[in-house]
Amino acid sequence: MAANQTLQRRQSHLTRGHLPSYAVWVVLAASVVLGAALATLIGFSVVGWAVITAIVFVITATIVTAVAEGERKAKDRLVTFLVYGAFLIALLPLVSVLWTVLERGVPGLNYNFLFTSMNGVTGAVDNQALENGTPVLGGAYHAVVGTLQITLWATLISVPIGLLTAVYLVEYGAGRGLTKAITFFVDVMTGIPSIVAGLFAAALFSLLFGPGTRTGFVAAVALSVLMIPVVVRSTEEMLKIVPNELREASYALGVRKWRTITKVVIPTAISGIASGVTLSIARVIGETAPILVTAGFASSINMNVFSGWMSTLPTFIYYQILTPTSPTSPDPSTQRAWAAALLLILMVMLLNLVARFVARMFAPKTSR
Amino acid sequence: MTGPAPGQVTAPEIDRLEGKDVSTNSLKASTDRGRAGDKIFSGISLAAGVLILAVLFSVAVFLLVQAAPTFVADPAEVTGGNGFTAYILPIVIGTVVAATIALLIATPVGIAVALFISHYAPRRFSRAFGYVIDLLAAIPSVIYGAWGYIVLAPQLAKVYTWLAENLGWIPFFTGPASQTGKTMLTAGIVLAVMVIPIITSLSREIFLQTPNLHEEAALAMGATRWEMVRMAVLPFARPGIISATMLGLGRALGETMAVALVLSPGALVASLVKSGNQTIAAEIALNFPEAFGLRLNELIAAGLVLFVITLIVNMIARFIITRHQEFSGAN
Numbered sequence: 001m002a003a004n005q006t007l008q009r010r011q012s013h014l015t016r017g018h019l020p021s022y023a024v025w026v027v028l029a030a031s032v033v034l035g036a037a038l039a040t041l042i043g044f045s046v047v048g049w050a051v052i053t054a055i056v057f058v059i060t061a062t063i064v065t066a067v068a069e070g071e072r073k074a075k076d077r078l079v080t081f082l083v084y085g086a087f088l089i090a091l092l093p094l095v096s097v098l099w100t101v102l103e104r105g106v107p108g109l110n111y112n113f114l115f116t117s118m119n120g121v122t123g124a125v126d127n128q129a130l131e132n133g134t135p136v137l138g139g140a141y142h143a144v145v146g147t148l149q150i151t152l153w154a155t156l157i158s159v160p161i162g163l164l165t166a167v168y169l170v171e172y173g174a175g176r177g178l179t180k181a182i183t184f185f186v187d188v189m190t191g192i193p194s195i196v197a198g199l200f201a202a203a204l205f206s207l208l209f210g211p212g213t214r215t216g217f218v219a220a221v222a223l224s225v226l227m228i229p230v231v232v233r234s235t236e237e238m239l240k241i242v243p244n245e246l247r248e249a250s251y252a253l254g255v256r257k258w259r260t261i262t263k264v265v266i267p268t269a270i271s272g273i274a275s276g277v278t279l280s281i282a283r284v285i286g287e288t289a290p291i292l293v294t295a296g297f298a299s300s301i302n303m304n305v306f307s308g309w310m311s312t313l314p315t316f317i318y319y320q321i322l323t324p325t326s327p328t329s330p331d332p333s334t335q336r337a338w339a340a341a342l343l344l345i346l347m348v349m350l351l352n353l354v355a356r357f358v359a360r361m362f363a364p365k366t367s368r
Numbered sequence: 369m370t371g372p373a374p375g376q377v378t379a380p381e382i383d384r385l386e387g388k389d390v391s392t393n394s395l396k397a398s399t400d401r402g403r404a405g406d407k408i409f410s411g412i413s414l415a416a417g418v419l420i421l422a423v424l425f426s427v428a429v430f431l432l433v434q435a436a437p438t439f440v441a442d443p444a445e446v447t448g449g450n451g452f453t454a455y456i457l458p459i460v461i462g463t464v465v466a467a468t469i470a471l472l473i474a475t476p477v478g479i480a481v482a483l484f485i486s487h488y489a490p491r492r493f494s495r496a497f498g499y500v501i502d503l504l505a506a507i508p509s510v511i512y513g514a515w516g517y518i519v520l521a522p523q524l525a526k527v528y529t530w531l532a533e534n535l536g537w538i539p540f541f542t543g544p545a546s547q548t549g550k551t552m553l554t555a556g557i558v559l560a561v562m563v564i565p566i567i568t569s570l571s572r573e574i575f576l577q578t579p580n581l582h583e584e585a586a587l588a589m590g591a592t593r594w595e596m597v598r599m600a601v602l603p604f605a606r607p608g609i610i611s612a613t614m615l616g617l618g619r620a621l622g623e624t625m626a627v628a629l630v631l632s633p634g635a636l637v638a639s640l641v642k643s644g645n646q647t648i649a650a651e652i653a654l655n656f657p658e659a660f661g662l663r664l665n666e667l668i669a670a671g672l673v674l675f676v677i678t679l680i681v682n683m684i685a686r687f688i689i690t691r692h693q694e695f696s697g698a699n
Contacts, residue, residue, distance in 0.1 A: 083484045161419060172410050204430050258406045286510065344510075
């Protein structure tokens, strides 16, 4: 009985001219086999196999659909394949980057790497470590210190300015020409190339304190140029979704506007603001170009952001790769660079996770 | 409004005379303080807003001041010996070429990925897929540069050799190909990877805003999914796609580290598989740390040129977005 029904449904005029659902899988299996055969002909490699299989599959499946179901369905199916394929292509570099960083970074990421600087580590030391098979000396402690210090100062500069500007835009300046101008230029600022922000800070400080002034603080100023627009935008979005009823209830109790903002509006939006700030920190912590032109490069620990050159993790990676400590055997430098890259990715991912956590856990209690 | 009669002592004054805390039990004093607080708070938030405008303005001014010596210098003293224009032109072209390669790859892929997340992926996973693409944006640029330098370039070197041998008659693929793979094409590909998440996340937002009624109307007429996307989603999202591409272009033009690490720079050449060419941002990053004197001014002038180019691109993109918002049919 049941079999009979299925049989009838298959022959119904509604499903006539449709490929059965397993047809695509049959074509895929055939393409895999054909792909393997073709790939063997021109010299077998997994990548070649995958590429040939994909091309054969997309073409065959489209032709089969065109013959059985018509041109429109075939076009629809082709686009579906292309869209799925685009997503897979976009995943490739992500997987490759994460895999590379993990594979090459894990061996170098040890206690010694985290808590020593590059002070006194020369090419000779690296060569000796390679010859004797002893662990690679030298680490990124100075760069971690520099990263944390510079990012902290950038945050201290950007958050008050960004927060207050957003308050002005949402609470005071609604509808004014100045608001439109600020919004527009904040958006434009988001697109400033990071190296130009670095040049600006370098130019500013060399005019004020003489040419060639490079300290951690100059780098912090450069980073805040990049950070402020992000803070403004995210805070603005968060303040906008605070319901007007809350403000009006507060005014009705006779509370002043500034007290309403500091005691009602900002506390309601604080989770979104905090997560926006965290994301902006995650964005600037990986910046390299502005640090290169503002903070110089150091191989020893410098705790003072107001004097002397500083290193950060990104510039550490850059210099270890581009100018290995020992030019004849770059392996120890490469190992340090990947360990630093792993550390940097971990920091950025952690900040992103914290931002999502904060946004979810302390979400504004606006639902009734 | 009637004030206290002359000579009469008001309640707050008695409190003050008796040394009590005035603010807690005096309405008038508290309103005075509140008014001052209001003024101060609105004042400092206004100041913060104005400060941002001042910063952007001073970026332009300081760059201009520091760049000025280059424009008046003796042409023979500028790097290359033929004046600033001759120095900057090849690297401007290099910058545009790198950004163009990046966009040619990233625009179709980015839009397709956005479509995948908004209209094609199973509903249950589309959010997770969105996070995955955002991860691409979170990876610092220097790590992409290192990846391009160590992993991607050696792989592509083989492809370049093949291209130069078989398609060498096309000017872009003239041999001999670089053996290290550190060429303009590699830089463009790495830039494309960094631009894809920008184009994807902006287009995705717009695709999701497509009025449901339009989509359902198209499907009800018997349209296939692709026809629905072509008739309802893409026309609605066109301004958004254009501005997303422009913002991606801004990013690709200004991106420094990927190019500085991946490209082995040289004079301007038409071939994309030979080493050579240079972009403004990478030129600055590679030379600024050791520069002094006029060279410093020169690099800042190059930065100014980059600033102006990206400013124009971004302003056009923002202009399209704001105009679209005003006439958006979604609201």
